[in-house]
Amino acid sequence: MTTMPTPATPALVARTSRVATPSTALLDLLPAGTDPRELCSWVRRGEGMVGWGRALTHEVRGPDRFAEAAAWWRRVCQTAVVRDDVELPGTGPLLFAAMTYAASSDAACTLIVPEVVVGRRGADAWLTTITTDGSLPYAAAPGPTTPPRAPGEVGFADGAKSAADWELAVGTAVERITRGDLDKVVLARSLIARAPAPIDPRWLLHRLADRYDNTWVFAVGGLIGATPEMLVRRDRGLATSRVLAGTIRRTGDDAHDLALAASLARSSKDLEEHEYAVRSVADALGAHCSSMYVPEAPFVLHLANVMHLATDVAGVVEDGSSALDLAASLHPSAAVCGTPTVLADALIAELEGMDRGRYAGPVGWMDRSGDGEWGIALRCGEIAVADPCQVTLYAGCGIVSGSNPEAEVAESDAKLVPMRDALTGG
Template sequence: MSSPSPADAPTPRGVPHPALVVRTIALPTARVADLLSLLPEPEDAGDVVSWVRKGEGFVGWGRVATFTASGPERFEQAQEWWRQVTAEAIVRDDVDEPGTGPIAFGSMAYSRRSGTESVLVVPEVVVGRRGDLAWVTTITTDATVPAADEPLDRQPAPQGPGAVEFADLDLAADRWAEAVDEAVSRINAGDLDKVVLARSVRATATRRIDPRWVLARLAYDYDTTWVFAVDGLVGATPEMLVRLERGLVTSRVLAGTIRRTGDDSHDLALAGSLARSSKDLEEHEYAVRSVADALAAHTSSINVPDSPFVLHLNNVMHLATDVAGVVDDDSTSLALAASLHPSAAVCGTPTLLADDVIGELEQMDRGRYAGPVGWMDASGDGEWGIALRCGAYESARSLRLYAGCGIVAGSVAADEVAESVAKLLPMRTALGG
């Protein structure tokens, strides 16, 4: 897992030597029917990677190369490192699809001031599946091309963490509610339009928390999300910050939330009220505008739907909009993610002012929470979500869980506390709490 580094001090490390040797071969899809079940038990929670949604995506294990950086240039430094690595790699790719060949999994710190490093990880083994295609990629630093014959047997089911206790960190719920009230006062005074405030909770287990246990439960309970693990950050995000595939860029914007009750007829009525809520529509409009404006600088055309739809997840419903465009420069998926970060969905509007308010009122370092998380291949194609509904390993038996809420003029502190509780539920449930 990443170690802290001084704030605002760029500290790029990890250029591998000698060159990576990469081999990708096709597999029968039957061999990878359940990607997460293929993960071997890791010695360290940070040694598994995952990017899985509805049975498709990637899992990986081991490490061939790791890059870390902090400070304002962390995105540029990570991208330059990856370009250098892939330019020197020796590659044999029998599949030649997005995500095959050399691939890095990344998790970037939310803030340039964060004491947590951003990280790119190149695993030893990556197993992928998309539709009717499945493959395995092995990566080494040996002088000969690997055979890509890594065994892909279903692993024994991981053990649960036992009893888990949860405790507020930084700001307890009542003090966080006071921060929400202060934010609303500043918005009503005209200082800013929106700010996203987050809180954190520590989960402490009686036994080791196996990341495979957490991932499997998240995938089962929240199959419409991207279930991720990168360097000790695990979670299930519903929000695709950016996807780049062969020149087409897409971004799913989520802002405006209501908790589900479990009663289908009642939830349908709640979805209708969410779609008509002026407070939530205002919050959503800010988020969509920030994404569209950022992507416009990199695209020849862009499509922004006139109105959002309601995305139904197991625990909450969100207002959602899918933005799409055609990239007309040489931007990689990571560069596009950098141009979008932080969006109004995780920061606020105007961005710089909202970010300052976050630093003042939250009273915590978000680390890699609310930062981009995902993957990128040698061509620059990739997918980057926002690290939401997640937890960061603090030790083998402890995770720091995060949740945030968008605050606008109509926000009520008690409602925002309830929303944060709903957003903590996926990780609490995955841990057995």
């Protein structure tokens, strides 16, 4: 067998300087008029990073996509020339990426090294500039840009399946689970949104950050969303993962919502779904970590539109795995696939009727030390490459033996609310 040589990757030159904490929000720094595929974001409660431009890009596909992405990033970092005056997780050359859910997807995983990154963590703020021309880059700290405009009157149409057809698919899944074929499956649906003018990704990011400040508001290669689920964070040897499974919609009445939260915490159906998800994460992380901590019971996470059962799992990384390596071992978790994984994946392929692409795949960032944060691309939409007036929205629900198909449609509607409201100003 002849081995093809690995294409040469241009050497990066990166400079990170400490800057005064921006007086404006990080998202306000994103330049107007930039191609949606060249804007990057990972922001929660005003902290994180935003980036723009493309110093380097790369795409991977197939069953070895995680290993190939990690290997490419290692090669980039090995030849990079770095001047880092801050030395925090997220400084120096930075990779933003959105990985596909399935190995068989027609879509490609998107890996982007921006030309400019601005970050904020606590009292620290920094600016990283990156080039491939061999010179040490320098740029003045950017200021706020022209505010984004609303996309206008947005119309919605069915995606791969109508709500009625998706309800039938859920019913079929419940039948399979009840007869013992599998324990749980996560089924997703899509919705097509269309605006009269090109959609400014900054509008979506601002709207999501304003309404869902305890989620990670992300953008990578035209995929935009607000995920409440941290698949894995690696920070100086400590790995943590937030598991969400089991959902109930909020009413807007605080007293009623407290009662609903209590009922969620006692729901056998939701507790069963949550237990599967926690077990799958703990088992996967345990292969790389020591001193594992898995709480005995979940807590209720309150978001603007829904409440979730949540559990934070933690461990000390003992085998040198990077954040992306850990994400690969966790994906797909029971929270986005089901249990057992192989059977759930097969049922997803049979019943969903669509290619998930990068929806429900790991999305996030990693620095040259292997530290990083990878969420799951949920509550999100993808701006069409060929038509910037169109965005496809996604939402999914965990189906177990006690699931009610009509209630699952209502839950999926609730999970579509963040992106629908971001588009319409609701």
